[in-house]
Amino acid sequence: MKLCVALDLPSEQQNLALLESLKEKDYLWVKVGLRSFIRDGVKLLEQIKAINPLFRIFLDLKLYDIPNTMGDSAEEIAKLGVHMITLHASSGREAMNEVVQRLKEIPNPPLVMAVTALTSFDEKGFFEVYHTGLQTQVLEFAKMAKECNVNGVVCSCEESKTIKEQIGENFLTLTPAIRPFGESSGDQKRVATLEEAKEAKSDFIVVGRPIYKAQNPKAMVEQILKEL
Ligand code: C5P
Numbered sequence: 399m400k401l402c403v404a405l406d407l408p409s410e411q412q413n414l415a416l417l418e419s420l421k422e423k424d425y426l427w428v429k430v431g432l433r434s435f436i437r438d439g440v441k442l443l444e445q446i447k448a449i450n451p452l453f454r455i456f457l458d459l460k461l462y463d464i465p466n467t468m469g470d471s472a473e474e475i476a477k478l479g480v481h482m483i484t485l486h487a488s489s490g491r492e493a494m495n496e497v498v499q500r501l502k503e504i505p506n507p508p509l510v511m512a513v514t515a516l517t518s519f520d521e522k523g524f525f526e527v528y529h530t531g532l533q534t535q536v537l538e539f540a541k542m543a544k545e546c547n548v549n550g551v552v553c554s555c556e557e558s559k560t561i562k563e564q565i566g567e568n569f570l571t572l573t574p575a576i577r578p579f580g581e582s583s584g585d586q587k588r589v590a591t592l593e594e595a596k597e598a599k600s601d602f603i604v605v606g607r608p609i610y611k612a613q614n615p616k617a618m619v620e621q622i623l624k625e626l
Contacts, residue, residue, distance in 0.1 A: 399596060399626050402427035402456050402572075403619060404606030410438045410445075416609075417449050419616040423623075424452040427482075429604055431458045443478055454481040456602075460513055461485040465496040472497040476504045482602075484552060487512035487539035494546035509570070512543035513552040517575035520587040533557060537564065544569055555590035555598035562599045574604040578622050581608040592625050 403420070405413040405428060413434055420426060428446055435442065435457065446453055457480040461468050468489060475483050485497055494512060501507040514536040515524050524532040536557045541564075543551055550570025553561060558571040575586035576595055583589045584607055595603050605622065612618040 399600055400427055400602050401619070401622055401626060402429045402602055402604045403609055404429040404431060404574075404604055405434050405442075406431055406606045407434075407610055410434070410442060412610075413438075413442070414445060414449070416615055417446060417453075420619055421450050423619070424450065425454060426450075426619075427454045427456055427602065429456040429458050429606075432460075435459065440478060443480065447479075456480070456482040457508075458484050461497070462489045463493070465490075465493040468493045469496040469500040472510075473500050473504065476501055476507055480508050482509040482511060484511050484513055485548075487514050487543050487548075487551065491542055491546055494543060494548055498547045509549040511550050511552050511570065511572050512539065512548045514539040514543075514557070515553065517554045517573075517586050517588045523587070533560070537561065540565055540569070550601065554588035555594050555600060556588055558595075558598035558600045567599070570601045571599070572602040572604065573598065573600040574606075576603045576605050576608070578605060578608055578618075578625070592622065596626075 407413045443455060446455055457475060461471055497510060515532050521532050528535055536553055540551045540561045544565050552572045554575055555573050558573055561571055573595055575589045577583060577589045578592045580591055609615050609618050
């Protein structure tokens, strides 16, 4: 199981200061999401690489558009030299196929992960949008993503174990909403501790607020890495 540290801080300086404190951690996964990418753009990716060229960059832009636009965007993102990207499974089979196809042409393409149900959804909120059960639909999304040769899915720990059992151990799961030692959940509904993530056989965990809001973020990262 690998840790992705979410760089969701309110300023570029704060994100970079957090990373500087972790600079000796080769191969640490660093997640750049919408907030930081909209504010700091491609320059931020270069700064991350400058701190440690061995950091793995997860650019979490959650693509959702028509197939041609998704393919074009995925190609552009891949050129940025990142190691993992996300799209929404609900963008559909054609869009996922298009992205996978386009990335085949690119050397060292990033892993592609399909978002199933956002971890901020509970059963009621999910039903309001999709008119179907959350667990069932997450599994359906995962099956469809697998058929499109996407590398894995973003889901909660509640679904990760079933996905591994039904789709296969090699199909990756990435689980956000991790509250390593039971910290406050904030807007996340389907949260899990580190222990639960391990039981759920999650390949990647994403941790944001429990790290950057900790008294000592570096110590928190080290504590998490020790548990993995
Ligand atoms: O602060 P917290 O640990 O809740 O941050 C979780 C991170 O994972 C955020 O950057 C959020 O955008 C991202 N994420 C998520 N749920 C998904 C996909 C990504 O919470 N389904």
